[in-house]
Amino acid sequence: MFGKDAAAKTAAANKVAKSFGISDETLAQVEDFKEQLTKHHAWDLPFMGYVNEDGYGYAYVPDAAICHTPYWDAHAAFKALPEDAQTAFAIRMLFTHRPVDRYGADMFLHYERGFVVKWEGTGANQY
Numbered sequence: 594m595f596g597k598d599a600a601a602k603t604a605a606a607n608k609v610a611k612s613f614g615i616s617d618e619t620l621a622q623v624e625d626f627k628e629q630l631t632k633h634h635a636w637d638l639p640f641m642g643y644v645n646e647d648g649y650g651y652a653y654v655p656d657a658a659i660c661h662t663p664y665w666d667a668h669a670a671f672k673a674l675p676e677d678a679q680t681a682f683a684i685r686m687l688f689t690h691r692p693v694d695r696y697g698a699d700m701f702l703h704y705e706r707g708f709v710v711k712w713e714g715t716g717a718n719q720y
Contacts, residue, residue: 602688602689603685603688605688606684606685606687606688607620607681607685609684609687610680610681610684610685613680613684614677615677615680615681615684616677619675619677619678619681620681622674622675622678622681623678623681623682623685626670626671626674626678626682629665629667629670630667633660633663633665633667634660635658635660635665635667636691638657638658638659638660638667638668639654639657639658639668639697640658640667640668640670640671640697641668641671641682641683641686641694641697641698641700641701642654642655642657642658642668642671642672642697642701643696643697643700643701644657644697645696651696651697651700653700653704655668655669656668658671679701679705680702680706683698683701683702683706684698684702685698686698687699687702687710699712
């Protein structure tokens with residue numbers, strides 16, 4: 594799925610999110626949050642709160658996603674979303690091409706929603 598275009602990945606992620614009862618209105622909030630990430634140039638920040646600690650694995654670091662010009666706390670904005678929008682956004686990030694977003698989403702869904710994400714393929718992380 595990672596090699597597909599953005600529209601195909603979004604459609605697949607939305608299908609998964611809807612299977613958990615997430616509405617179109619909630620998916621619109623996901624789009625709004627994506628726009629905020631773009632506006633603040635925050636896509637490379639760990640906005641779901643999980644950071645790869647340089648060889649130590651992922652850790653929850655809630656203040657690692659702060660933009661300074663202008664000031665915006667991407668993680669606080671993420672946590673301010675309704676829970677179903679947070680879940681839908683994390684599901685969407687499972688389909689992204691950026692490993693940091695995939696693994697951050699995996700950690701968020703595992704530790705904060707109780708989901709078990711089953712990765713397929715060589716070297717897939719499962720726990």
